[in-house]
Amino acid sequence: MNLSERLKELRTEKKLTQKKIALKLNVAYQVYQRWEKGERQPKKESIENLATVFNVSVGYLLGETNIKSGSEIDEIMEKLKVPRQQKTIQFAKKQLIEQTEEDKIVQLHNSLIPYEIEEEQSLSAGRGEAYTDEVGKEVVYWDKDIKHDRAIVIRENSMEPDYHYGQIALIRYQSCVDINGDIYAVDDVERGLAYIKSVYVEDDYIRLVSLNDDIDFEGNRLFPDILLPRDENTRIIGKVIEAFTPIEKV
CATH class of the missing domain: 1.20.5 (Single alpha-helices involved in coiled-coils or other helix-helix interfaces)
Structure with missing residues (x-):
């Protein structure tokens, strides 16, 4: 309930006319009439005077609470x-x-901060994720504002425990590896696959290393290193600067 509705309600309860209320407040009848119609907002001092005249709190008058005054609570508690x-x-x-x-x-x-992610694109934390040139957009939310160039979904779990399936990787464009072992998004152009991996540049290859060192029953790593040639078919998309789990906005 807003101020104008409260004024009309309280005046009606007390069986007073608009002119009588205006007289009590020492304001012109037309001024009070505009307040009650919602055509004009009274100043702070006038609101306080209105609360005094109607014997209610300012909060009740403004519709911020349904308790008329502190005395109302006291009266109930005493009984x-x-x-x-x-x-x-x-x-x-x-x-x-x-x-x-x-x-x-x-x-x-x-x-919450909105992040626009690419629906059809994803980074594999596994053996490679296919991608397409047809890119749709979806908005997800997080509570931190991080400057980035692209936001892409992570698939699979080879980068656990640091990066999880379904998280959003925030990427800052960077065409080369400046620190071996850092996390990058890598594009295998020839096979149409994209990865999120710990990257090491070697003489003839770029080595993609998974953080997840789980092994199978024979003792083999579930996510072995991937070697990509250092040529035009291997492209560093950029460095992964952050990853987050989206917060559902209600």
């Missing part, structure tokens, strides 16, 4: 016996905790 007073206080505390948590969630979701 309750001690055991019921204690139950009322416990219930009120529980409500306050729930409200605080809800406010935190709302505040978080209002501050």
Whole structure:
């Protein structure tokens, strides 16, 4: 309920005319009439005077609470016996905790940063992920604002425990490897595959190394190193500067 609706409600409850309220406030009748119609917003001092005239809190007058005044709560508590007073206080505390948590969630979701990801593109944390030139867009959300050039979904789990399936990799364009062992997005042009790997540049090859060192029952690594030739078919897309799990926006 907004201010104009509250004014009309309270005036009607007290069975007063607009002219009588205006007289109590020492303002012109037309001025109060505009307040009640919502055509004009009273100043802070006038709102406080209105609250005094109607014997309610400013918060109630503005529609921020449904409790008319602190005295209303006191009157109710005084009428309750001690055991019921204690139950009322416990219930009120529980409500306050729930409200605080809800406010935190709302505040978080209002501050979420949108990230536009490429629906058809993904980076393989495995043996390679096929990609296409037909790129759709989807928006996901996170609570940090990181400057980046591309945002792409990670598939498979060869880069665990640091990077997980379904996370979003944020990439900053970089055409070469400046530090061996850092995490890069790599494009195998010839086979149409893209990877997220720890990258090492060797004499004739670029070695793609998985962080996940799990082995099979024969003792072989589930995700062995991948060697790509150092030629035009191997392209460094960029460095992975961050990865995150999207937060669902409600």
